[in-house]
Amino acid sequence: MSKYFWLVCLFVMSGAAASAQIRIGLGSGNSATIDYANPRKYEIGGITVSGAKFLDPNTLISLTGLRVGDEIEVPGDAISKAIQKLWDQGILGGVDVRATKIEGDKIFLDFFLTERPRLSRFDFSGTTKSQAEDLQKKISLNKGRVVTDDLLSSTRTTVQKFFQEKGYLNTQVVIRQTPDSIIANSVALEIKVDKGEKVRIGELDIVRLRNGQVMEDEGNLFSRLWGDDEAFTEGKLKRQLKKTKEKKLYKVFTSSKFQKSEFENDKKLLIEFYNKEGYRDAAVISDSVYTISDDRIGIKLVVDEGNRYFYRSISWNGNYLYNDAVLARILGLGKGDVYNKEELDKRLNYNPSGSDITSLYMDDGYLFFQIEPVEVAVEGDSIDIEMRISEGSQAKINSVSISGNTKTSDHVILRELRTLPGQNFSRANLIRSQRELSNLGYFDPEKIGMNPVPNPENGTVDIQYSVEERPNDQITLSGGWGGGLGAVGTVGLVLNNFSMRKAKDWKEWRPVPSGDGQRLALNIQANGKRYQSYSLSFTEPWLGGRRPNSLTVSLSKSVQRFNEYDEFGQLRDANIDISGASVNLGRRLKWPDDYFTLSNSISYFRYNMSNGASIFRGYSEADKIKDANNVSFITSFARNSIDNPTYTRSGSSIGLNVTFTPPYSLFKDGSNSFQWIEFHKWMLDASWFHSLSGDGKLVLNTRAHFGYIGTYSKDGVIGPFERFKLGGSGLGGGSFIVATDYIGLRGYEDESITPNAAGGIAFNKYVAELRYPISLNPAATVFVLGFAEAGNNFGSYREYDPFKLYRSVGLGARVFMAAFGLLGFDYGWGLDTVPGRPGSNGGQFHFIIGQQIR
16 A cells, blocks of 8 residues: 555535545555445544635634534535535635544544635726726725625626716626736736717607507697597606606707616606506506617607596595594595595695695694595596594603704703693694704704604603704804905804803813803904904803793994095095994794794994094085994894705795984984984895705795885984995995995995995895705705895985896805805896996806805
């Protein structure tokens, strides 16, 4: 007998590209022999691994499932299963099992392994640089990963799908492996892509069947002859397919690439359209995609429309709280109306634009209310519906919990909620609570969650709110340019969720104490020594902590210096120094409804001036413009029902602001006509938001703004303070930027629509904006807009004409970033010429920072 002899058993693994073998070798002097006709049991005396360079031997042995001391049968299934387990890992190219020796009843095994190569690098050919970068993010090729057949197949499929979604339906992908000469047992992959021609939809044919007959599409003439005025043209049906469009010369901006997933979704949209129009049995009975040329395909859809159905009767069963007439009135559907299951479901369960049956019950606490419409009869084109109602019992709120507020204190959230323990459940209050949390500005409005958890056994409900904090403190930066001052810059810090209570604890300064919903704002505006302005304000929205009564305290100071030549050519210095303080108290009202607020404030401003006539153009020394005092009482009455302050989709905001001073003219001596400033001022701002699309993204915002200043007596004189200047971005920045209201009018130069140097005493402005969001990410909310607006500014009441307007149109964009607030970019085109200001209209670019009220 030779020193060793080998008996080989070859196991062929299903689908394997490499071999797996058992080799039993017996040394000289051993008396044992292996009889394959009569397997024998052995005890494993030892297990070793050889051939593996990168894999851990102990891990490989554990994967086999064999242990030293196990009793196995040779030949037998134990070794075959061990090989299969190693093979299933997908990391080996070959497995040989050898019996290195047999000592009595003990057998010693060695697993000789051939490892699959690992990936060292990969490159793309036939793609652009940007396409290669996008593909790298999609495929799962990482350096050092074992290169398996599955990995190559999934990579090939991913690359093909990537290009097919871009319209390259005939994309071919070949992956070439090249051994790496530097790294042992490694390969480099070259992924060769042949995109071929971009394939577009050349033909789109929709064939309509009704009662087995093909419907013609000659302007509905065929349908009218048969008395069917409700048939749809093929063009209208094609418009229901949002992503599947045929290529036409006149469709310059229409994508016509074919995507299978979008095509399947478009077929569902087509049937949904039919269902909404009463064709509840409509179905796509066949579809086919065929080749026209290398770069064109055709699509044919065959739709069986079925009959159009109408309501014949709607009955109610199980209703005790409300009678049939009340429920029918709220439902708003009756005999002869087109049967629309989607519309029916909306009016039964949730109607965002009106009332619905479920809201009627749930707003009164009937959380367990259920309603099921049942088709009790279908005859011809008529359907009888029975509304089967289970009213249940009223549910009371047991507990309210909040999660996700990592910075904002619980009490700040709880005080805004309209759902409190012990109250009857109300869906309207639940939705209102979501709105109030959104308007705080502390949380991502798209991620405010509300989860009612009913407890039917005791008739209660637990409400779980979830929020996601977002940055809401702001560093404001703005700039303006005016002919008198040049560049004016603004730097501000606004802490919107400040906590004065925590300010005493240095551990809370990370970087500032926050979480109690208070507002602290510091603003600095300057143009060197010519103009400087400072302001500081603090707001406590819940004074005392029990009621939503707000307190705001503000301090401000501004200095402006002038150097101008008088009528004799002499340089005259003039300056104005304004110091002021104000206190405001506000509260929420419950009447006319709880969207209203009322605030009252008192303010005092001291104007220290030199050469006042040089500051206020249009006035002379005889007007005695010297030091002045302004004591004002301000009342604001407002209603705000907007759903989201960042990107508003619905609601309105209306505010009336009245400012008045004491009537000094009744008792002052007249030695200084402006020593104590006297006026009353009225400002009205109204804004409405309407969603124009089903997803709520396309929004129309219409606004109107009015203002005027008056005196208490017929012979009273309106001074140079608190006047209006119209035009441009509304940021100001002219020769005098204090004690003046600046109103924007895009498409015209700043302050260009101003009747005189001092400013107007009455203005009106109307705006219509169409908005669409690009990103609703709270870190950077972006939307674009198109606008049309018109306004005017008048120097006297006699000149006032609400229909004499300067008009403009344009496009713009808004970017809201939590750290900087709202940034605006507009390009407006003024349509009317401003007398005395040639060139002030036409194309104008405007940059805006901060929310513009008017």
